[in-house]
Amino acid sequence: MANYEGPLPRPDKDSEPYWEGTRRHELLLQQCSACRRFRFYPRSLCPFCFSDGFDWRAATGRGSVYSFTVVHRAPSPAFRDKVPYVLALIELEEGVRMMSNVVDCDPARVRIGMPVVVVFDAVTDEITLPKFKPAPGTPP
Amino acid sequence: MARDPFKRTVALAGVAESECGHGAGLSVLQHQALAASRALDDAGIAKSEVDAVLAVGFQGLPSVQIAEYLGIKPRFTDTTVTGGSAFENLVEHGALAIAAGLCEVALITYGSTLWSDRRRVTDGGGLDLTAPAAQFDTPYGDLSPISAYALATTRHMHRFGTTSEQLAEVAVSTRKWASLNPRALVREPITVDDVLDSPMVSSPLHKLDCCLMTDGGGAVVLTSAERARDLRKSPVYLLGSGFSSTHLTIGQMEHLTSTGAVESGRRAFGLAGIKPEDVDVVEIYDSFTISVVLALEDLGFCQKGEGGSFVQGGRLGPGGALPANTSGGGLSHTHPGALGIFLIIEAVRQLRGECGERQVPGAGLSCVHGIGGWLSSHATLVLGR
Numbered sequence: 001m002a003n004y005e006g007p008l009p010r011p012d013k014d015s016e017p018y019w020e021g022t023r024r025h026e027l028l029l030q031q032c033s034a035c036r037r038f039r040f041y042p043r044s045l046c047p048f049c050f051s052d053g054f055d056w057r058a059a060t061g062r063g064s065v066y067s068f069t070v071v072h073r074a075p076s077p078a079f080r081d082k083v084p085y086v087l088a089l090i091e092l093e094e095g096v097r098m099m100s101n102v103v104d105c106d107p108a109r110v111r112i113g114m115p116v117v118v119v120f121d122a123v124t125d126e127i128t129l130p131k132f133k134p135a136p137g138t139p140p
Numbered sequence: 141m142a143r144d145p146f147k148r149t150v151a152l153a154g155v156a157e158s159e160c161g162h163g164a165g166l167s168v169l170q171h172q173a174l175a176a177s178r179a180l181d182d183a184g185i186a187k188s189e190v191d192a193v194l195a196v197g198f199q200g201l202p203s204v205q206i207a208e209y210l211g212i213k214p215r216f217t218d219t220t221v222t223g224g225s226a227f228e229n230l231v232e233h234g235a236l237a238i239a240a241g242l243c244e245v246a247l248i249t250y251g252s253t254l255w256s257d258r259r260r261v262t263d264g265g266g267l268d269l270t271a272p273a274a275q276f277d278t279p280y281g282d283l284s285p286i287s288a289y290a291l292a293t294t295r296h297m298h299r300f301g302t303t304s305e306q307l308a309e310v311a312v313s314t315r316k317w318a319s320l321n322p323r324a325l326v327r328e329p330i331t332v333d334d335v336l337d338s339p340m341v342s343s344p345l346h347k348l349d350c351c352l353m354t355d356g357g358g359a360v361v362l363t364s365a366e367r368a369r370d371l372r373k374s375p376v377y378l379l380g381s382g383f384s385s386t387h388l389t390i391g392q393m394e395h396l397t398s399t400g401a402v403e404s405g406r407r408a409f410g411l412a413g414i415k416p417e418d419v420d421v422v423e424i425y426d427s428f429t430i431s432v433v434l435a436l437e438d439l440g441f442c443q444k445g446e447g448g449s450f451v452q453g454g455r456l457g458p459g460g461a462l463p464a465n466t467s468g469g470g471l472s473h474t475h476p477g478a479l480g481i482f483l484i485i486e487a488v489r490q491l492r493g494e495c496g497e498r499q500v501p502g503a504g505l506s507c508v509h510g511i512g513g514w515l516s517s518h519a520t521l522v523l524g525r
Binding site (some may be wrong): 006007008009010011012015040041066067068069070071072073074075079082085087088089097098099100101112123127129131 | 269270272274275276277278279280281282283284286287290291292293294295298339340341342343344345389390391392396
């Protein structure tokens with residue numbers, strides 16, 4: 001873990017609660033207190049209704065693959081021993097979409113619409129990346 | 141629709157590249173300077189007449205820097221950083237300034253050493269580490285920008301049944317054009333199988349679905365129609381323009397299969413008072429084969445979802461019904477990181493009838509479409525004689 005060489009997020013004023021949440025194995029999303037819509041990525045006002053009121057809510061962690069690509073050429077040396085891996089856009093039950101990896105799954109099995117659940121990958125003491133694996137019961 | 145702000149009042153009077161490719165060994169400023177001096181020569185306009193500089197491609201204060209380097213004190217300037225489509229924006233902005241009487245001769249320049257610097261650009265280098273993309277995309281091994289276009293491709297295939305074979309036809313047709321262009325970096329003809337057999341980079345995009353990486357520079361000289369009247373070469377006029385940005389990072393794109401080209405195209409065609417079927421030659425930002433398919437659909441050259449079958453049968457190639465990317469485009473001519481200026485240069489040459497073996501006979505109307513970021517920003521121009 002101490003040797004993790006991949007690119008790490010640098011939390012900022014908007015995202016600190018999000019990254020603190022993942023460290024506790026919680027996937028937190030902002031929900032607008034005016035229009036009630038969820039949003040991703042975290043920001044200081046609602047991109048739909050422009051309200052600055054929001055609450056952090058724990059997502060169910062369930063979602064589905066909206067689209068995916070199997071990366072064969074490593075973007076940096078840190079990924080050289082990881083290729084090929086699945087980079088995906090995950091649509092969460094709350095309606096937001098986020099980029100992540102589909103793990104614990106043969107890349108050839110990944111399909112659009114495939115149900116997935118969040119898993120937490122503590123890559124350093126500070127940073128835990130939410131990733132996704134096939135939902136239990138997904139046919140191979 | 142707004143009144144036509146251009147009415148053939150603004151001309152593209154000069155165009156040129158620097159030395160594009162892998163071997164020139166020029167700096168960013170040298171690329172810009174070489175392209176600028178060639179474009180002014182092409183126009184037959186003296187440097188002393190330039191009173192506006194619009195530039196991107198140099199870190200810091202690009203237009204102010206290039207003006208100083210060239211010894212120009214402009215009274216109008218613009219640097220618009222929208223990615224590779226910036227030059228279509230700069231033509232629009234320069235033309236508006238000329239039409240408004242703020243300046244008379246506008247020089248647009250670009251230079252890049254992407255190839256020479258390539259080891260620094262594949263890992264999201266240069267992104268502010270707190271930027272949304274750096275926090276929420278890069279940690280997952282996003283091979284930027286290729287993976288974003290790959291995600292859009294997967295979705296397009298899922299929704300519309302588009303195939304890798306169909307996408308490969310874009311690369312094949314583009315390479316045919318390149319084989320007719322002595323300036324193109326790669327000119328050896330390829331087949332659909334060559335594309336499918338090339339290494340997978342970020343599925344479903346193969347190496348030959350992806351643009352080149354080169355060094356290079358380009359320049360365009362804009363002036364008033366009045367000033368252009370007695371120039372050596374016949375002017376090409378700006379007839380319409382449009383812009384739309386819908387998101388920056390790919391996770392924020394509402395539908396991966398529909399882009400800002402819908403809006404930018406509608407506006408550009410509306411201002412020009414023409415329809416896609418009137419266009420003789422298109423120059424579309426071919427960063428990837430999927431980019432061309434999406435833009436053809438969204439600009440209205442075919443129906444949404446039909447882009448895959450539309451590009452089959454050599455339609456985009458030499459002798460095809462819709463000649464596209466006639467220089468060889470970003471896939472085979474050159475791609476120093478931002479392609480937009482080279483699309484404009486080629487369109488002007490086609491409309492002037494200067495393209496030799498690759499000339500589209502009687503080309504009178506061209507549509508140029510730039511794409512920036514992760515299918516993020518779209519800028520369309522309609523040019524005509």
